[in-house]
Amino acid sequence: xxxxxxxxxxxxxxxGQNVTLSCEQNLNHDAMYWYRQxxxxxxxxxxxxxxxxxxxxxxxxxxxxxxxxxxxxxxxxVTSAQKNPTAFYLCASISGGAGYNEQFFGPGTRLTVL
Amino acid sequence: xxxxxxxxxxMSVQExxxxxxxxxxxxxxxxxxxxxxxxxxxxxxxLVIRQEAYKQQNATENRFSVNFQKAAKSFSLKISxxxxxxTAMYFCAFMKRPDNAGNMLTFGGGTRLMVKP
Numbered sequence: 548x549x550x551x552x553x554x555x556x557x558x559x560x561x562x563g564q565n566v567t568l569s570c571e572q573n574l575n576h577d578a579m580y581w582y583r584q585x586x587x588x589x590x591x592x593x594x595x596x597x598x599x600x601x602x603x604x605x606x607x608x609x610x611x612x613x614x615x616x617x618x619x620x621x622x623x624x625v626t627s628a629q630k631n632p633t634a635f636y637l638c639a640s641i642s643g644g645a646g647y648n649e650q651f652f653g654p655g656t657r658l659t660v661l
Numbered sequence: 662x663x664x665x666x667x668x669x670x671x672m673s674v675q676e677x678x679x680x681x682x683x684x685x686x687x688x689x690x691x692x693x694x695x696x697x698x699x700x701x702x703x704x705x706x707x708l709v710i711r712q713e714a715y716k717q718q719n720a721t722e723n724r725f726s727v728n729f730q731k732a733a734k735s736f737s738l739k740i741s742x743x744x745x746x747x748t749a750m751y752f753c754a755f756m757k758r759p760d761n762a763g764n765m766l767t768f769g770g771g772t773r774l775m776v777k778p
C-alpha cells in the first residue's frame with residue numbers, strides 16, 4: 548500500500564536537545580511538507596520541499612531544520628532554538644504536474660518536551 | 662498572503678440532523694482551491710470535499726456539500742444526516758492554483774464538531 552509514514556508516533560525530548568522526526572512516502576510524490584498543530588488550532592507550515600535537494604521556509608521555520616536528500620524522505624529536526632516545541636507534527640506530500648493534486652497526510656508525531 | 666477564518670470553535674448537532682460549519686477567507690488570488698478536512702480523534706487528516714474557485718457549482722460528496730460564495734469569500738460546509746462518526750475537528754483550507762506556487766495549504770483554526778446520539 549502506498550502512503551506516508553511518520554515515526555515515532557510519540558516522542559519525548561529534554562530541554563536543550565535536538566530531535567529528528569522521520570517522514571517517508573512511497574507515493575513517488577515530488578513535494579513534501581511539514582506542518583505543526585497546537586491544541587485546538589489549525590495547521591501551520593514549517594518547511595516544504597518541491598524537489599530533491601531544495602526546500603523553502605514556511606510561516607514558522609525558526610528553530611527547525613530539514614533536509615531532502617532523497618525523494619522519499621523529508622526529515623524534520625527540532626532544534627534547541629525552538630522555544631516551544633511541544634506540539635503535533637504532520638507531514639504531507641503531493642504529486643507534481645499541472646492541475647489539481649491532492650495533498651496526502653501522514654499519521655503525525657506527537658512531540659513533548661519534558 | 663492568504664488568511665482563513667473559522668468563527669465557530671465548537672458546535673454540536675443531534676444525530677440525523679443537519680449542521681453547517683462556517684469559513685471565510687481573504688485572498689487577492691482569482692484562481693484557487695478551497696477544502697474541508699476532517700480530523701477525527703485518531704488525528705489523521707482526511708479530505709472531505711474540495712471546491713475549485715472558477716466553478717460556480719457547489720461541490721457535493723454524499724452527505725457533505727458546500728455553499729461557495731466567491732464574492733463574499735465564504736465557504737461553508739453542510740453535513741446532512743449527521744452520524745456519530747462525523748464527530749471530529751473540521752478544518753477549512755485554501756490553496757493557490759498550482760503553478761509553481763508550492764501547493765501549500767493555509768488552514769483555518771478549526772471547528773470541533775460533536776454529534777450527539
